[in-house]
Amino acid sequence: MSANQTFINDNFLLENKYAEELYHNYSKNQPIIDYHNHLNPQFIAEDKIFDNSTQVWINGDHYKWRAMRTLGINEQFVTGNGSDKDKFLNWGKTVPYTMRNPLYHWTHLELARYFDIYDLLNEKSAEKIYIETSEKINSEVYSTQNLLKKVNAELVCTTEDPIDNLDHHRKIAQNPFGTKVSTAFRPDKAILISNEGYNGYLDTLGEVSGIAIHSYSDLCSALKNRIEFFAQNGCKLSDHGLDQIYFEEFTEAEVNTIFKKKRENRIITPEEALKFQSSILLFLSETYHEKGWVQQFHLGALRNNNARMHRILGPDTGWDSIGDYPQAQKLSSFLNALDSKDKLTKTIIYNLNPADNEVMATMIGNFNDGSVRGKVQFGSGWWFLDQKDGMTKQLNALSNMGLISCFVGMLTDSRSFLSFPRHEYFRRILCNLLGDEIKRGELPNDMEWIGKLVQDISYNNAKEYFKF
Known part of the structure; x- marks a missing residue:
């Protein structure tokens, strides 16, 4: 039986001739820019x-x-x-x-x-x-490097904690193999002050940065030190995995007191934690703006629901779900606080609760100020939403309330070296969505223009946005 007769055939998910033309002529052969994943850089460096x-x-x-x-x-x-x-x-x-x-x-x-x-x-x-x-x-x-080359991956961007020494990334940079590999700065462990082991983590951060962390000012200095180190090693992105954006009113004195209490192993209240988290998140975002980085926020996951299995297997083992946090007001206040100082860097917001799609799609328009094409992005459907229905809903919300033409497209957000066909999956869904509307007369049969739009979403927009 030929491949064309099988389940996965040339026109899988492509339901008419317009979708087929858009995919095969404009999207299929575009390189992959996978600007957020959790691949192990050691495996890449060692060509495992x-x-x-x-x-x-x-x-x-x-x-x-x-x-x-x-x-x-x-x-x-x-x-x-x-x-x-x-x-x-x-x-x-x-x-x-x-x-x-x-x-x-x-x-x-x-x-x-x-x-x-x-x-x-x-x-x-x-x-x-x-x-x-x-x-x-x-x-x-x-091998890992050949797997990346096999799918025409031009860039992959892994995700590392501030305490990482980036040795594997330096080794990759010294031995290029055709796919550029970079990293994203993920400082959630320095933000989430109520987490178990927080003080121990700060001790390690202090050792790595060469700055003993006794005060809130010390913490900011240590994080800035690590941001500079990451930037020297080619990093141009940050990433945060948070339930929601934090934005509470605070004073400098309050934050200093809260941090001092934590370092003395005293109990801090949930309200104090939110004030601290609001302060450090604003500090980090202003620093990203100074460096010209892109900041990413993955919002809405309810993690580690099964306490018994979390104790046995640890995090990221399959016990998470969609959360139903309120998102709009705090996110608006946070972005506005940065924008009011003209310190809002390029920003991608990923939403995990489909009920909030239109919230996110309209929120980004409040802060696209004309300075950068697609400066604030509604990111692709992720985690539980990186499937056909989830992607289609995200594309529709973005199209209806923003400009899909400025969208930076798909990413894997994966730990697997075999996950890159998700880009193909997304591209087929995108082309079928547009092809169906051409067929129904809702879009003109202008293949040159719509084909360019497909190329931009598949590859060109990300290349221009991230500027690696």
Whole structure:
């Protein structure tokens, strides 16, 4: 059976000739700029070769883990001490049950694009596919650097904590291989003052920065020191994963007192924590503006819901969900405080609650001041929303209330080196959305102009926006 006759064929998700033309002629061959992910830079620096396909495809993937648990797969074969082969076989058993979940589409796109396998993965085919994919992955052709080159990744941007020494990024920069690798500065652990282990983290931050952190001023100096270090190593972005933007009125004296209480291991109230977090977030954002960085805010996740499993497995293991936090007022006040000083840098806001899509799509328009094309962005659907329905809703909200033509497009936000077909998935959804409206007469049959719009969203806008 030819590839064109299989489930994943040339026109997968493309429902008419206009969508097909837009995708194949304007989007398909554009390079990938993956400006936010959680890839391990050590694996890239060492050009790691994985022993088998479980290691690169299932380990670390909490999307797959949630699905397997839901089906009743024992944790031994999810994150436990089961063999890699048994974990893969249990994933293969799970896949047919993921129909209408994006995992079903992603799985078969990844098999097709990386391994040239067009068979459906299921309990019967799992062992054969495990053998075939593992033989391929355990070869130099499938090293991490070659996996990135295989998908035409021009840039990938990982995410590191301020205490990271960036040794792996320096090694990559000294040994370029065709894909540029950069990093994003993620200082959430320095912001979330109520977190367990906060003081211990500040001790480490002090050691790394060479600044003993006794006062709030010391903390700001240490963070500024690390921002400068990251900038010297090519960083041009920051990233924050917060439930919501913090903005409470505070005085300098209040923040100093709150920080002193924390360093003395005294209890601080939730109100005090919010004041502190508001202060440090504004300080960081003003510093990003000084450096000309892009700041990213991932908002709306309710994390670590299952306390028992969090104790056993730790964070980022599949126990998170969408939160329903109020977003508009604090976000508006925060952006306005920066804009009023003309210290609002380029900003991307990612929303996890689809109920807030229109809030975010209209909020960005309040602060697009004409200084930069698409200065404030409504980011692509992420986490639970990086699927067909979620992406379409984000595209529609942005189109209806802003300019989709200025959108910087898709990112993987992934820990997996096999996740890059998500860019293809997004591009097909985008082209089908536009192609359908051409067919219905809601857009003109102007392929040259709409094709340019597709190219811009697929690649050009991100290239111009981030200026790597």
